[in-house]
Amino acid sequence: MLPSVQPGRASPPTHRVVQLLDFLAGRPTERFGISDLARRVGLSKPTCLGIVTSLTEAGYLVRDPADKTYRLGPSLITLGHRAQESMRVSPAARERLRQLSARYGATAALSGVVDDRITLLDLVAPAGVRPGVEVGQSYPFAPPVGLMFVLWDDEAERDWLRRQPTIPLRTDSERLRRVVASCRAHGYLVERQTPGGRRLYALMAGMPTDLPDELRALLGELVSDVGERVYLREENPGRGRHDIAVISAPVYDHYRRQVMVTSMHIGKPLTDSEISERARAVVAAADAVTEQLGGVKPTGWPPLSGGRAAAT
Incomplete structure (x- = not known):
């Protein structure tokens, strides 16, 4: 099984960032303005603006200059690939x-x-x-x-x-x-x-x-x-x-x-x-x-499909 991490003291500001990203991740085809996003996520408008500004600068969100709405950005693609590699x-x-x-x-x-x-x-x-x-x-x-x-x-x-x-x-x-x-x-x-x-x-x-x-x-x-x-x-x-x-x-x-x-x-x-x-x-x-993965089946288990016997 993959290793787990021990929980530590929670960070409310970080929780707000995660909350916002989770909201957008659940609606990948939609775009939201600051007022609507703040209301839907339950944040104050200044707090929401600060978060989305930082995330946009990092490429995690994309801002449409025409209607001033936000959606998920390309940096999350790289992040997702790196997460899969870590697993x-x-x-x-x-x-x-x-x-x-x-x-x-x-x-x-x-x-x-x-x-x-x-x-x-x-x-x-x-x-x-x-x-x-x-x-x-x-x-x-x-x-x-x-x-x-x-x-x-x-x-x-x-x-x-x-x-x-x-x-x-x-x-x-x-x-x-x-x-x-x-x-x-x-x-x-x-x-x-x-x-x-x-x-x-x-x-x-x-x-x-x-x-x-x-x-x-x-x-x-x-x-x-x-x-x-x-x-x-x-x-x-x-x-x-x-x-x-x-x-x-x-x-x-x-x-x-x-x-x-x-x-x-x-x-x-x-x-x-x-x-x-x-x-x-x-x-x-x-x-x-x-x-x-360089892995090995436990001793006594059925052999690997290629015909190689399980290592002892």
Whole structure:
């Protein structure tokens, strides 16, 4: 998992800058004058003018001289690329996602745990497809969300299970052990698509871990068991097609630690052979990103897709 930072004392002036940038980032095609922007963000007009003037001088905003409105600027493009590089998301990794997406006409993504939140680091969708999620979107890293980040690490799994769950949960320990054993044997995780699961992720996006009791109760109606959405082929032998949500495989660093997850979002019924074929492609993409990082799969895990055995 990617390292988190320890929170320090907050800075109100910095918070106002972040607040303004977040507001504009949520409306990338719109432009705002000072008065409108100050009102919408909840700042005084002089404070807002000072912030946008500095951001414009730095290239983070662009001012239209004709109507004196502001929008996001080109320096944010460079900043975004640098942020991806700091998260070890290289152009080569994005190319792997592009190939995966083009081959199956599906959305391919790379995600990691940043500051105790699962964060989407990169994403490639087929032309004309709106994936419904955006790079930078995050979810609380707490049961039942985040299983794919702990399946391949016993200590991480125990730590994750000890976290305060986002919703009331029960844990079927025996099935969870089967899930872990199966995913480790095959090198990937397959999650089924359910109406409750779709609603869960729609509600969870961007929310804090400490949800209100009413919302926790509602979510508890959608998902009540850790790993219940996991598809295990041995539990469904030869049963036609299965509604599959996502297939994921781990990415490792040179310490053999899982640092990211490569995923392909399916969102339709697949046969067992189709699931296996796509899973092999996801593992191959994850293995390629692992190699790009100079990473190594843990001893005993399935070999890298190119045929090279896992290092010992």
